[in-house]
Amino acid sequence: MQQQSHGWEVITGWLADKELKPFRFQEDAWKAYQQGHSGIVNAPTGFGKTFSLFLGALIAWIDAHPKDYQRKQKNGLQLLWVTPLRALAKDLGRAMEEVILELGISWQVGIRSGDTPLAARAAQKKQMPEVLIITPESLHLLLAQKEYPQVFKHLQAVVVDEWHELIGSKRGVMVELALSRLRGLLTQEGRPPLKTWGISATIGNLDEALEVLLGPYHSNGIIIRTNLKKNIQLQSVIPHEMENYPWAGHLGTKMLPQALPIIEDSQTTLIFTNTRSQSEIWYQSLLREEPMLAGALALHHGSIDMELRIWVEEALHNGILKAVVCTASLDLGVDFRPVNSVIQVGSPKGVARLLQRAGRSGHQPGAVSKIFFLPTHALELVEAAALKTAMEEEVIESRMPVLLAYDVLLQYLMTLAVSDGFHAPQIFEEVRQTYCYQHLTEEEWKWILSFLTTGGDALAVYDEFKKLERQGDYYYCKSRMLAMRHRLHIGTIVSDAMLKVKFMSGGYIGVIEEGFISRLQPGDSFTLAGRNLEFVLIKDMTVLVRKSNAKRTIVPSYQGGRIPLSANLGRMLRRKFNEALSRKTKDPELLALQPLFRLQEELSHIPKDDELLIEKIDTKDGYHLFVYPFEGRLVHQVMAALLAYRLSRIQPITFSIAMNDYGFELLSDQPVPLTTENAKTLFSADNLLTELQTSVNATETARRKFRDIAVIAGLIFQGYPGKHKANRHLQSSSSLLFNVFSDYDPQNLLLKQAFNEAFFYEMEEVRLRETLERIARSSIVITHPQKLTPFCFPIKVDSLRDTMTSEKLEDRIRKLIAVNS
DNA sequence: GACCTGCTGCGGTGTG
Numbered sequence: 001m002q003q004q005s006h007g008w009e010v011i012t013g014w015l016a017d018k019e020l021k022p023f024r025f026q027e028d029a030w031k032a033y034q035q036g037h038s039g040i041v042n043a044p045t046g047f048g049k050t051f052s053l054f055l056g057a058l059i060a061w062i063d064a065h066p067k068d069y070q071r072k073q074k075n076g077l078q079l080l081w082v083t084p085l086r087a088l089a090k091d092l093g094r095a096m097e098e099v100i101l102e103l104g105i106s107w108q109v110g111i112r113s114g115d116t117p118l119a120a121r122a123a124q125k126k127q128m129p130e131v132l133i134i135t136p137e138s139l140h141l142l143l144a145q146k147e148y149p150q151v152f153k154h155l156q157a158v159v160v161d162e163w164h165e166l167i168g169s170k171r172g173v174m175v176e177l178a179l180s181r182l183r184g185l186l187t188q189e190g191r192p193p194l195k196t197w198g199i200s201a202t203i204g205n206l207d208e209a210l211e212v213l214l215g216p217y218h219s220n221g222i223i224i225r226t227n228l229k230k231n232i233q234l235q236s237v238i239p240h241e242m243e244n245y246p247w248a249g250h251l252g253t254k255m256l257p258q259a260l261p262i263i264e265d266s267q268t269t270l271i272f273t274n275t276r277s278q279s280e281i282w283y284q285s286l287l288r289e290e291p292m293l294a295g296a297l298a299l300h301h302g303s304i305d306m307e308l309r310i311w312v313e314e315a316l317h318n319g320i321l322k323a324v325v326c327t328a329s330l331d332l333g334v335d336f337r338p339v340n341s342v343i344q345v346g347s348p349k350g351v352a353r354l355l356q357r358a359g360r361s362g363h364q365p366g367a368v369s370k371i372f373f374l375p376t377h378a379l380e381l382v383e384a385a386a387l388k389t390a391m392e393e394e395v396i397e398s399r400m401p402v403l404l405a406y407d408v409l410l411q412y413l414m415t416l417a418v419s420d421g422f423h424a425p426q427i428f429e430e431v432r433q434t435y436c437y438q439h440l441t442e443e444e445w446k447w448i449l450s451f452l453t454t455g456g457d458a459l460a461v462y463d464e465f466k467k468l469e470r471q472g473d474y475y476y477c478k479s480r481m482l483a484m485r486h487r488l489h490i491g492t493i494v495s496d497a498m499l500k501v502k503f504m505s506g507g508y509i510g511v512i513e514e515g516f517i518s519r520l521q522p523g524d525s526f527t528l529a530g531r532n533l534e535f536v537l538i539k540d541m542t543v544l545v546r547k548s549n550a551k552r553t554i555v556p557s558y559q560g561g562r563i564p565l566s567a568n569l570g571r572m573l574r575r576k577f578n579e580a581l582s583r584k585t586k587d588p589e590l591l592a593l594q595p596l597f598r599l600q601e602e603l604s605h606i607p608k609d610d611e612l613l614i615e616k617i618d619t620k621d622g623y624h625l626f627v628y629p630f631e632g633r634l635v636h637q638v639m640a641a642l643l644a645y646r647l648s649r650i651q652p653i654t655f656s657i658a659m660n661d662y663g664f665e666l667l668s669d670q671p672v673p674l675t676t677e678n679a680k681t682l683f684s685a686d687n688l689l690t691e692l693q694t695s696v697n698a699t700e701t702a703r704r705k706f707r708d709i710a711v712i713a714g715l716i717f718q719g720y721p722g723k724h725k726a727n728r729h730l731q732s733s734s735s736l737l738f739n740v741f742s743d744y745d746p747q748n749l750l751l752k753q754a755f756n757e758a759f760f761y762e763m764e765e766v767r768l769r770e771t772l773e774r775i776a777r778s779s780i781v782i783t784h785p786q787k788l789t790p791f792c793f794p795i796k797v798d799s800l801r802d803t804m805t806s807e808k809l810e811d812r813i814r815k816l817i818a819v820n821s
Numbered sequence: 822g823a824c825c826t827g828c829t830g831c832g833g834t835g836t837g
Contacts, residue, residue: 084830084831113831114833135830135831135832137830137831245823247823249824251825251826277825277827278825302829327829328828328829329828329829332829377823377824484835490832493829493830495830555825559827561828562827721832721834793824796824
């Protein structure tokens with residue numbers, strides 16, 4: 001047995017006094033920290049991952065200062081605690097302060113983020129606390145300060161909280177870059193290596209998450225997991241009248257009466273919905289159905305004013321609310337102890353998201369997390385059965401790290417340039433130590449430096465794009481105006497322009513999209529934050545409203561992201577259909593769906609997981625072709641376009657396209673030339689990339705992606721805070737840049753990135769290829785139902801339509817030939 | 822005949 005250290009004794013003694021018995025994995029984490037390792041701690045929520053690492057830091061501190069660890073003195077910044085949410089910082093800070101106070105350790109905790117008061121930030125400038133809780137953005141703001149290395153002179157460790165949340169995004173890249181600089185600083189100054197720890201929920205690629213955190217060349221990284229399992233129960237709420245349950249739809253308000261008993265039986269319930277408008281509708285409908293809930297029911301989503309949201313969070317904490325209807329805005333965060341049940345309305349689209357939400361209830365070790373699943377249409381019950389099995393088998397999604405994000409790199413270099421300037425060879429080395437930029441070539445690096453100094457081939461004539469000056473290997477930003485503008489723009493979250501909504505009498509309610517309000521006339525009523533509001537006028541980019549007594553109001557919809565069904569869930573879903581008609585199935589969801597399955601089998605077929613079902617149906621609308629890969633709407637959208645293109649090469653034919661997460665439809669006014677003989681060829685993965693480029697309008701998708709890239713890279717100034725430029729301006733200037741680069745600087749890396757992102761994120765190219773390969777191994781079943789089937793109905797209902805005509809295609813092909821010859 | 826779509830997250834005009 002290894003001799004325990006002094007710090008170890010102090011901490012275990014303190015815990016024993018409080019009658020707290022640490023988990024084995026917590027002790028493992030302390031030990032690993034103390035021994036100078038870096039790594040990731042992985043355990044279910046509510047098991048004290050955070051606590052264990054913080055205690056590890058304290059043990060290390062006591063060990064280093066055994067005699068005077070309690071002496072009041074200023075020690076400088078020792079520990080950086082990175083969190084993705086400002087809201088987490090406050091709670092965490094409070095908890096840490098408590099421990100420090102009780103142990104009498106000479107440490108102070110500070111918070112650094114946009115919502116810390118100016119005075120606190122000014123004080124930090126003079127004297128940093130020993131522990132600083134910070135967001136990735138604020139960390140980069142620290143790097144943008146003059147003489148920033150001073151700040152980190154005593155830094156020993158960085159802990160990244162909720163690393164699974166950051167890893168798949170450009171915010172994660174910001175963390176990678178900041179870590180590379182901090183490691184570089186410590187090495188330059190000959191100090192012991194930086195300890196880096198991540199705290200993560202379970203994801204499919206935890207090993208990769210470790211590599212991203214520590215860089216691909218790390219050697220001392222370890223993953224500390226617990227074998228303790230969280231007990232999670234998923235219970236589907238089966239519609240009382242299955243026969244009348246809709247085949248399509250997404251709101252699920254039909255199930256509302258069956259949600260009420262759950263709410264009544266629990267102390268506090270969180271009701272998760274998929275969209276903001278859906279949460280508004282549920283809130284209103286619940287109050288209508290059960291007026292007794294007035295005052296005990298609240299609403300929480302991303303477009304509701306921060307102050308109102310904070311009020312709801314506090315009220316939840318204090319246990320005065322019976323239920324809260326919310327979106328993903330309450331996925332993470334504050335430890336809502338009083339929550340004892342969770343209702344998920346509609347598909348969560350992925351296993352990880354379901355686990356995350358279930359974990360909001362029973363948030364202590366040993367407690368059971370219970371989540372009720374409320375289907376919004378019949379087939380969603382199959383998803384519920386699939387989710388249950390996926391949870392049992394722990395099939396959890398991976399979060400793919402972002403690679404070669406040139407925009408974030410440009411921003412980072414500008415950050416370093418406006419502080420002390422940077423030594424290019426040194427920074428190049430550091431940057432290449434990160435996972436994101438490990439394959440950055442010297443050529444690309446040169447392009448990036450020259451882009452920052454000259455504006456590149458296309459923008460060389462405009463002075464405002466000559467941002468940096470070069471002296472030997474050093475690069476600086478001398479312009480104070482550019483430096484100030486840059487500090488205002490640090491970060492990778494690019495939001496759409498939203499208008500604030502405010503009562504005439506004062507008081508903010510939330511935000512709303514420009515496009516929505518432009519369709520309203522003064523006097524019209526709409527709903528926001530659960531209130532009925534009458535639109536009065538727009539003044540200074542603010543929508544002024546008064547209370548409305550109107551019976552009918554419009555619920556605004558927002559142009560949000562569209563999360564596709566995850567690959568894991570899709571796979572599980574296909575598997576579930578194997579059991580659909582089997583007498584052996586025990587899943588209550590599948591049993592309830594028997595009548596629907598029988599109808600589907602009678603009219604058409606239920607595909608097994610090694611089959612691809614295609615339905616050909618003729619109606620007065622035309623000739624329909626329905627295909628069911630169950631791979632999420634993004635893959636379906638591209639597959640539909642690809643198939644339409646390939647069919648149109650057999651004979652000129654025009655299609656309209658519709659899709660959902662289960663499948664897609666091609667509709668034409670002439671018979672579709674797809675047969676048992678040519679089906680496999682039509683779904684082949686051969687020539688995928690070339691045919692994708694002709695069938696899908698990749699340029700348009702890339703153009704949309706380019707907008708965010710241009711903002712992050714600092715090419716578009718979004719205006720000063722408070723005086724937001726209208727979205728139109730943003731859109732047009734980014735579109736202009738896109739054109740200019742396409743015409744005069746086709747080698748532009750940002751342009752290349754836009755296309756990469758379009759293929760990777762908007763078309764899920766990798767998943768598409770895998771799907772086509774799977775289809776090649778499957779048998780294709782073509783049926784000819786006499787009328788619409790339960791499977792195709794939801795797609796038919798989907799209003800989103802793309803049209804593509806072979807005429808247009810011919811034009812494109814002609815152009816292509818002209819360019820080539 | 823069956824249908825009201827589309828999440829979250831951060832930063833903040835300044836050094837004598």
